Amino acid sequence: MRRVYLDHSATTAVRPEVLEAMLPFLKEEAFGNPSSIYSYGREARKAVTEAREKVAKLIGAKPEEIYYTSGGTEADNLALMGVAAAYQERGRHIITSAIEHHAVLDTAQYLGRHGFKVTFVPVTPAGLVQVEDVKRAITDETILISIMHVNNEVGTIQPIREIGQLARERGIIFHTDAVQSVGKLPINVEELNVDLLTASSHKIYGPKGSGCLYVRKGIRIKPLFYGGAQERKRRPGTENVPAIVGFGRAAELAGQEMDSEMERLRRLRDKLIDGVLSRVEDVRLNGDRQQRVATNVNFGFSYIEGESLLLSLDMKGICASSGSACTSGSLDPSHVLLAMGIPHEEAHGSVRMTLGRDNTEADIDYVLEVLPEIVERLRAMSPLNKDNEGEAK
Amino acid sequence: MSKMNNMYSEKVMEHFTCPHNVGEIKEADGIGEVGSPVCGDITRVYIQVEDNIIKDIKFKTFGCSAAIASSSMLTEMAKGKTLEEALKITDADVAAALDGLPPQKMHCSNLAASALHKAIEDYQNKNNIAS
Ligand SMILES: Cc1ncc(COP(=O)(O)O)c(C=O)c1O
Numbered sequence: 001m002r003r004v005y006l007d008h009s010a011t012t013a014v015r016p017e018v019l020e021a022m023l024p025f026l027k028e029e030a031f032g033n034p035s036s037i038y039s040y041g042r043e044a045r046k047a048v049t050e051a052r053e054k055v056a057k058l059i060g061a062k063p064e065e066i067y068y069t070s071g072g073t074e075a076d077n078l079a080l081m082g083v084a085a086a087y088q089e090r091g092r093h094i095i096t097s098a099i100e101h102h103a104v105l106d107t108a109q110y111l112g113r114h115g116f117k118v119t120f121v122p123v124t125p126a127g128l129v130q131v132e133d134v135k136r137a138i139t140d141e142t143i144l145i146s147i148m149h150v151n152n153e154v155g156t157i158q159p160i161r162e163i164g165q166l167a168r169e170r171g172i173i174f175h176t177d178a179v180q181s182v183g184k185l186p187i188n189v190e191e192l193n194v195d196l197l198t199a200s201s202h203k204i205y206g207p208k209g210s211g212c213l214y215v216r217k218g219i220r221i222k223p224l225f226y227g228g229a230q231e232r233k234r235r236p237g238t239e240n241v242p243a244i245v246g247f248g249r250a251a252e253l254a255g256q257e258m259d260s261e262m263e264r265l266r267r268l269r270d271k272l273i274d275g276v277l278s279r280v281e282d283v284r285l286n287g288d289r290q291q292r293v294a295t296n297v298n299f300g301f302s303y304i305e306g307e308s309l310l311l312s313l314d315m316k317g318i319c320a321s322s323g324s325a326c327t328s329g330s331l332d333p334s335h336v337l338l339a340m341g342i343p344h345e346e347a348h349g350s351v352r353m354t355l356g357r358d359n360t361e362a363d364i365d366y367v368l369e370v371l372p373e374i375v376e377r378l379r380a381m382s383p384l385n386k387d388n389e390g391e392a393k
Numbered sequence: 394m395s396k397m398n399n400m401y402s403e404k405v406m407e408h409f410t411c412p413h414n415v416g417e418i419k420e421a422d423g424i425g426e427v428g429s430p431v432c433g434d435i436t437r438v439y440i441q442v443e444d445n446i447i448k449d450i451k452f453k454t455f456g457c458s459a460a461i462a463s464s465s466m467l468t469e470m471a472k473g474k475t476l477e478e479a480l481k482i483t484d485a486d487v488a489a490a491l492d493g494l495p496p497q498k499m500h501c502s503n504l505a506a507s508a509l510h511k512a513i514e515d516y517q518n519k520n521n522i523a524s
């Protein structure tokens with residue numbers, strides 16, 4: 001059976017070039033501890049340093065502003081907890097949005113239970129944070145604003161530069177979770193006015209469990225861990241050298257290929273969106289169509305439920321998701337779709353398809369062939385399908 | 394490819410892929426609809442009763458694959474039974490007939506069983522039969 005992977009926002013396969021770069025650092029050739037003084041250690045140190053340059057280059061930062069972490073979740077935690085702890089004397093108010101990834105949302109909620117005030121700004125029905133809402137939420141106590149760059153469920157691009165400028169004018173630290181935009185949108189931390197930025201390796205064809213927090217020079221953060229002097233004491237622990245090297249190589253390739261690859265994927269995305277909208281009735285594109293990353297499609301199908309739709313797609317070899325991978329085990333509809341004002345049962349029938357390197361035009365043709373049949377089959381079973389009401393079988 | 398979904402038994406997948414008794418009964422003798430308080434999903438069951446026996450039964454479900462499979466299994470189990478027998482079918486019976494459901498999906502079998510019980514009540518109310 002044909003297999004079509006359409007969940008690149010959940011994770012991606014490690015590229016062959018990335019794997020090749022990583023392997024020596026797992027083996028006897030170059031397994032050393034970067035803190036060691038002898039040759040093995042120095043080689044590992046050099047590789048970690050080179051990777052840092054590559055990651056920094058992708059986001060327009062200086063290498064010494066990159067702090068490796070175990071991924072996006074840790075970097076988000078380090079940003080919020082680290083700033084809250086370092087600046088709590090100045091104020092105890094944090095602003096974030098209602099559609100953040102749980103790595104930010106849950107951390108903010110934790111801080112909210114421990115002496116901080118947190119404001120979750122709303123989004124428009126199109127899934128966009130409005131700069132005005134952020135502005136209104138600012139108080140004299142505000143120490144941190146954290147707004148994601150691209151939303152992981154609906155792919156909407158947030159007005160980061162404008163929010164960053166606002167934060168700067170008010171002397172507030174600004175963090176953005178850029179896990180879903182790094183390698184997909186051109187990023188320059190100077191132009192975007194961000195002080196802290198989260199990136200993750202496994203969304204850009206690097207290994208899982210690897211990522212970083214960019215911390216602008218001069219911004220203080222308190223570490224989450226205590227131990228050694230690694231990462232200038234902000235993230236102690238022996239470096240995961242192969243994962244860091246993989247992240248660096250993945251970042252390098254993403255930067256080189258971004259323009260052409262995103263153009264290609266944008267075309268496939270538009271073909272998928274237009275194809276589904278014209279073939280299926282009562283379907284909605286969730287999230288703004290213009291302010292949208294090239295890789296994301298999110299449809300809401302009325303009258304049917306997401307899990308049965310996903311399972312039916314899976315039986316046809318199509319791997320999609322109903323939102324973020326971490327919440328697929330939960331029964332609650334996506335907090336992102338609910339924040340956009342989409343009714344409960346409609347949010348239940350939403351499916352995310354996220355494109356990547358391995359997708360071809362033929363994949364999209366296949367989805368356009370299979371998906372309408374599945375939707376029709378499930379709708380025929382649904383008590384909510386108005387067309388069928390009262391018709392005896 | 395049956396390993397594709399480790400979450401569900403073969404039986405669940407069978408009933409989800411080819412559900413039995415999907416649809417509606419025009420002028421049904423009893424209709425029961427239940428919405429799950431857990432997830433908001435909905436199942437509706439239609440019955441046709443003759444001589445106190447469920448002659449025909451159909452369902453419509455807006456819900457996950459476990460809910461669809463449960464509805465399908467339940468209609469198979471209830472067909473041909475007396476109303477008293479049918480009322481004794483529990484969600485646990487449905488889940489067992491499907492070779493089990495994952496713990497977080499047990500509530501899905503409840504939708505089908507409750508909708509059937511409601512349909513029987515509806516029939517009894519319409520016909521002034523005390524249950
Ligand atoms: C927006 C966003 N932030 C954070 C994360 C977490 O990153 P990681 O999986 O590297 O911990 C993800 C991944 O799902 C994400 O999409």
Ligand code: FES
Nearest residue numbers: 432434457460501
């Ligand atoms: S999750 Fe709602 S019926 Fe299964």
